[in-house]
Every structure is written in structure tokens, then in C-alpha cells.
Amino acid sequence: MSTLVCDIETVGESWDSLDTITQKNLTRWIARTTDNPSEQETYLYGIQHSLGLSPFTGQIVAIGVYDIERNEGVVYHHDEVFGKEQDAGVFVYRSRSEKEMLEDFWDGVKEYDILVTFNGRRFDVPYLMIRSVVHGVIPSRNFAEHRYLSQQKEVHHVDVLDQLTFYGTLPKRPSLHQCCRAFGIKSPHNNGVGGEDVAELFLQKKFRDIADHNTHDIIATAELYQKWFTYLAPLSFKNKYL
Numbered sequence: 001m002s003t004l005v006c007d008i009e010t011v012g013e014s015w016d017s018l019d020t021i022t023q024k025n026l027t028r029w030i031a032r033t034t035d036n037p038s039e040q041e042t043y044l045y046g047i048q049h050s051l052g053l054s055p056f057t058g059q060i061v062a063i064g065v066y067d068i069e070r071n072e073g074v075v076y077h078h079d080e081v082f083g084k085e086q087d088a089g090v091f092v093y094r095s096r097s098e099k100e101m102l103e104d105f106w107d108g109v110k111e112y113d114i115l116v117t118f119n120g121r122r123f124d125v126p127y128l129m130i131r132s133v134v135h136g137v138i139p140s141r142n143f144a145e146h147r148y149l150s151q152q153k154e155v156h157h158v159d160v161l162d163q164l165t166f167y168g169t170l171p172k173r174p175s176l177h178q179c180c181r182a183f184g185i186k187s188p189h190n191n192g193v194g195g196e197d198v199a200e201l202f203l204q205k206k207f208r209d210i211a212d213h214n215t216h217d218i219i220a221t222a223e224l225y226q227k228w229f230t231y232l233a234p235l236s237f238k239n240k241y242l
Helices: 020-033 037-048 098-111 120-135 160-164 176-183 195-203 207-231 235-241
Strands: 003-012 058-067 072-077 085-088 091-095 114-117 156-159
Touching (some): 003 098, 003 120, 003 195, 003 207, 020 037, 058 120, 091 207, 098 120, 120 156, 156 160, 160 176, 160 207, 176 207, 195 207
Antiparallel strands (some): 085 091
16 A cells, blocks of 8 residues: 655735736626625735635645655745755655646656545645646646545545545534544644745745645644544455555
8 A cells, every 4th residue: 555645835826917807707796795895805805815725826836745654755845946955854845846846746646546635625636737737747647536435446535524524414624723633633733834824924935834834734634544544434445455
């Protein structure tokens, strides 16, 4: 068995860099929702500061991967100078352009049986695939092919959030912090940085802080996966990979 945990960090384009048609497409619903200027400003602020959530208005600034069996990982991340490499214990940090991050990621995942993410089916994997198309990079595996484990054949993508909410049957989807808190796992937020802080860290050129945050998310996701595998994974899945 070879298991790879993955997490990405993203930031949005600057609002002023978007063409007027895109700006109108993103904001035209505001006038239909309210005519209150204060409320309109609040909605506009929310849109301008959530551009990183879409691969069509954002970019990847870090891709972290962690091999559970080998207990080693790599974070490919944006920096002022590309090509640098730093040893950070379990993880190695490698500065790359977005295209190079994607090329390295898709090359590395070829050998793995299982990809583990947290909310990766709805966010990380589609983002990786769309940004790959933007840069002319061909994905080496299709981690979006089937949602249910029983339907996945070539490679398994275990979205821990999907599994812990039983494919969305729970009425609310918990955050990574909430899941960690419930299972007694150290939350990435305990280190003082959350995903909502990445854009500001990027503007401040604190790229190492972004890479560090990425590793905290990955380790938390790996520990959640181990909980799921031990107590909730289907027997057919366990028997195949034990």
C-alpha cells in the first residue's frame, strides 16, 4: 500500500486585474439582492476577498504531499526565487512556479494507490485539474472520476470530509478544526494560522509561513485518515490495503 496525503493553498487575483466583464459577472447579483449601499459594499468586499476559492480567478501557491508509510513529504511553494530547496525535518520545501508545482505533483502521484484529502473532492482536486489545463499540464491520474469508494478502481481518492459526513448525509459539514477537536488531534489553527490568512501572508511575502501552514493541514488530515481507516473504513477497503 502507498498512501499520499495532499493539500493545497490558493490566493486570488487582485480585483483590479480582472476585466470588466468578469467583474460584472461576479457582482451583478448584488443589486438584485439589496439596494442598501452598506450591504452592497459588504457583499463586494466578500467577493473581492474570495477570488482564491475559484481556479478561474485564483492560483495555487503551495502544494503539499505526505507519504504516510515513509513518513516524509514535500511542499512545492511559491517564493521570490524559484529552485530553492530547504530541509524542514519530515518535509522538504521546494520553491516552484505554479506550473512547476503542478508538473512535480502529477509526476509524483503516479506511484500511489491512495490519495487522501480533506474536502479535496470539492476543492483541491478540481482546482489542481483546472489550473493544470491553464498551464498546459496533463494530469497523470483522475482523482475526480467516482465519488464512492466502491466505484473507484484504478486509484482510490479518500476525501476524509466526505467519509466523516457519510457522503454529505450529516446536516452540517464540519471544518478541519472541528474534526480535529472532536477526535483529539492537534488542529492546524493551534499554530495561529488558518486558510483565511494565506492571502494576507502572500501579500506580505511570508511564503515560508504559507508552506508551514500547509504542512500542519497535511499532518492533521493524515491523522484524521488514520482514525477513519481504523474505525470506519469499509472492510473491503481495509482488506485490500492492510
